[in-house]
Amino acid sequence: MKKTAYIFVLMLILSACTKDLTSLNVDPKNPASVPSFSLFTEAERSMANTLTSSSVNLNIFRLIEQQWTETTYLNETRYQLPSRNQPDNIWSALYTGALANYQQAKTKLVTDVTDAGTQKNETAIIDILQVYTYFYLVTTYGNVPYSQALDINNPFPKYDDAKTIYNDLLARLDKDIAALNPSAGSFGDADLIYKGDSAAWKKFANTLKLKMGLVIADSDNAKAQSTVQSAVAGGVFTSNADNATFKYVSSPPNTNPIWVDLVQSQRHDFVATSEFLSYLKPNTANQDPRLPYFFAQSSNGVYAGAPNGSGNGGLVFSQYSLPSGPLLTxxxxxxxxxxxxxxxxxxxxxxxxxxxxxxxxxxxxxSVAAHYNSGVTASITYWGGTAAQAATYLLQPDVAYLTASGTPLQKIARQEYVALYNRGWDAWILTRRLDYPVLLKPAKAYTDFPVRFTYPVSEQNVNVTNYTQASSAIGGDDVTTKLFFDKF
Structure with a gap:
């Protein structure tokens, strides 16, 4: 009797195990089907993290643009790009983390979203962000995979001509702007930038178009002019309320990457450069009201910057101003x-x-001066300063548009460069296309000032034929090879 009972219990156990076996094939962390809105959210997050990051393994443009310098490891400050494979990491982050997810979201929403108006809006918003992502790729590397880039069945995509890509991106923006319908639905809370507001995305697209038009001003003046005029007529940003911001939260894992890179990682080796501080505090009497929001005071109670790329890696960080600011005012x-x-x-x-x-x-x-003044004021008030502080700052002779030194474009570039603090990637685009401010390479630099990033080592090793053709087409895979928009 006991034996019979034992066999019965064993059969029950085996039966239960048999039922559970099929569930072992299901990976709860990698679902077989992901809704389009989740793919879209992840693409936004990856894109924003890449552009916001201060990691020495990824986004080193604050160092290249001499907003920050390093006190311990000087490789990035001195332009040694291959040491941490930043070209590979950026390439992977933008193609795999952002573009591929946007493309999958675009494909899946055709069946996920049944409302025609919502589907049209979501498709346009995704495409706008794909254009935005490609803008950084093509202005960083030059010729890149484009027409064949997101085909999962083609692991060796060809590289398209950068200027051809750029013109197609502008054409895509025009179609997206025309497709957006503010009265129809959209992503809602799945959109972490504008909450699915189609009117806001239309304004974003026109503002991006304005920016992209000016990037090609020296290489295709007629195209630049028509692009700018079309963008302005369509409606661009009119206040800081329009800003495209990615909202981070106070608890991991969706926290500000700079906090992750500097605070959570307990890194203290990024400090202000004396060169950048010279723009913010030219003398003891005049101080940019953004300075307390950009940097903290040193242990000596002053704002102090280190000469860019100086020292032998042994600078004491406490003697200089670290990237920081007031906790909240x-x-x-x-x-x-x-x-x-x-x-x-x-x-x-x-x-x-x-x-x-x-x-x-x-x-x-x-009025050039009116827009110039509005740009300065918008930056100061965004960071926490007041309109009154901005007005006082604009009265300084070396800041006021009429009396500041330099050509008109140099005056604009100087103040835009300051306003692009903490957006080193965009500052890099600015200084390359307007050749101002002039950023001298640091002592013991490994190369001249980089005007592009080299292609990833992975592409050189795997996609050999297309890599070789692209390198030859742009004039050589070097950091000193100027891209199509950088004419002077």
């Missing part, structure tokens, strides 16, 4: 080292400087 977005500090992707201040440049170039009518 009325009207302030807080310290850039706070875990919930937002990632800024496109903003009103930059837009006003672009409008000032467009007027100066004769593309549109208006």
């Amino acid at each position: 009325p009207g302030s977005i807080g310290s850039l080292t706070n875990p919930d500090f937002p990632g800024l992707l496109l903003d009103y201040s930059e837009t006003e400087f672009n409008l000032a440049e467009a007027v100066q170039r004769g593309y549109i009518t208006g």
Whole structure:
């Protein structure tokens, strides 16, 4: 009797195990089907993290643009790009983390979203962000995979001509702007930038178009002018309320990457450069009101910067100003080292400087000085300063548009460069296309100032034929090879 009972219990156990065996084939962390909105959210997150990051393994543009310098490991400050494979990491982050997920979301929403108006809006928003992502790829590397880039069945895509890509990106923006319908539905909370607001995305697309038009001003003046005029007519940012920001939260894992890189990782080896501080504090009497929001005081109670790339890796960080700011003051977005500090992707201040440049170039009518003043004011108030502080700052002879030194475009570039603090990637695009401010390479630099990133080592080793053709087409896979828009 006992034996019979034992066999019965054993059969029950085996039966139960048999039922559970099929569930072992299901990976709960890698679902077989992912809704389009989840793919879209992940793509936004990956894109924003890449552009916001301060990791020495990824986004080193604050160092290249001499906003920050290193005190311990000087490789990135001295332009030794291959040491940590930043070209590979950026390439992978933008193609795999952002573009591939956007493309999958675009494909899946055709069946996920049944409402025609919502489907049309979501498709346009995804495409706008694909254009935005490709903009950084093509202005970083030059010729890149484009027409064959997102085909999973083609592991060896060809590289397309950078200028051809750029013109197609502008054409795509036009179609997306025309497709957006503010009265129809969209992503809602799955969109972590504008909450699915189609009207906001239309304004974003026109503002991006304005920016992209000016990037090609020296290489295709006629195309630049028509692009700028079309963008302005369509409606661009008019206040800081329009800014495209990615909202981070105070608890991991969706925290501000700078907090992750500097605070959570307990890194203290990034400090202000004396060169950048010279723009913010030219003398003891005059101080940019953004300075306390950009940097902390040194242990000596002063704002102090280290010469870019100086020393032998043994500078004492406490003697210099670290990237930081007030934890929170009325009207302030807080310290850039706070875990919930937002990632800024496109903003009103930059837009006003672009409008000032467009007027100066004769593309549109208006007042260069008025747009210049609005750009400075927008930046100061965004960081936490007041309009009154901005007005006082603009009275300084070396800041006021009429009396500041340099050509009109140099005056604009100088203030836009300051306003692009913490957006080193965009500052890099600015200084390459306007050749101002002039950033001298640091002592013991491994190369001259990089005007592009080299292609990833992975491409050189795997996609050999297409890599070789692309390298030859752009004039050589070197950091000193100027890209199609960088003519002077």
